[in-house]
Amino acid sequence: MKTFDELFAELSERARTRPDGSGTVAALDAGVHAQGKKVLEEAGEVWLAAEHEDDEHLAEEVSQLLYRVQVLMIGRGLSLDDIYRYL
Numbered sequence: 001m002k003t004f005d006e007l008f009a010e011l012s013e014r015a016r017t018r019p020d021g022s023g024t025v026a027a028l029d030a031g032v033h034a035q036g037k038k039v040l041e042e043a044g045e046v047w048l049a050a051e052h053e054d055d056e057h058l059a060e061e062v063s064q065l066l067y068r069v070q071v072l073m074i075g076r077g078l079s080l081d082d083i084y085r086y087l
Ligand SMILES: N=c1c2ncn([C@@H]3O[C@H](COP(=O)(O)OP(=O)(O)OP(=O)(O)O)[C@@H](O)[C@H]3O)c2ncn1[C@@H]1O[C@H](COP(=O)(O)O)[C@@H](O)[C@H]1O
Pocket: 010, 011, 014, 021, 022, 023, 024, 025, 041, 063, 064, 067, 068
């Protein structure tokens, strides 16, 4: 189990060290267009799960959306503070 900030730190480290076999490195290399499509895809799955699935399934979909948003943020070079100053 990890928090939003801990996942962001882990993904930032993946971006920095680029370990073999990392899905995050592949997602970053795919570029902002592919990253944005993933965000939209996961957002749609969250919406559908909220309407039709149980809490467990919904929570899993939300976790995937958060992951995809973090990949897009790191791809564009945004930090957590860049976001938090608007919350
Ligand atoms: N939290 C996640 C996470 N959430 C979602 N995903 C990716 O998103 C996929 C699920 O999304 P989809 O529904 O689009 O499934 P899919 O279409 O079969 O996936 P793709 O073929 O598009 O990859 C998963 O198979 C993962 O590839 C994640 N990949 C990694 N993490 C975490 O990120 C960290 C770094 O991971 P690596 O970079 O892979 O080492 C680790 O802590 C992981 O647990």
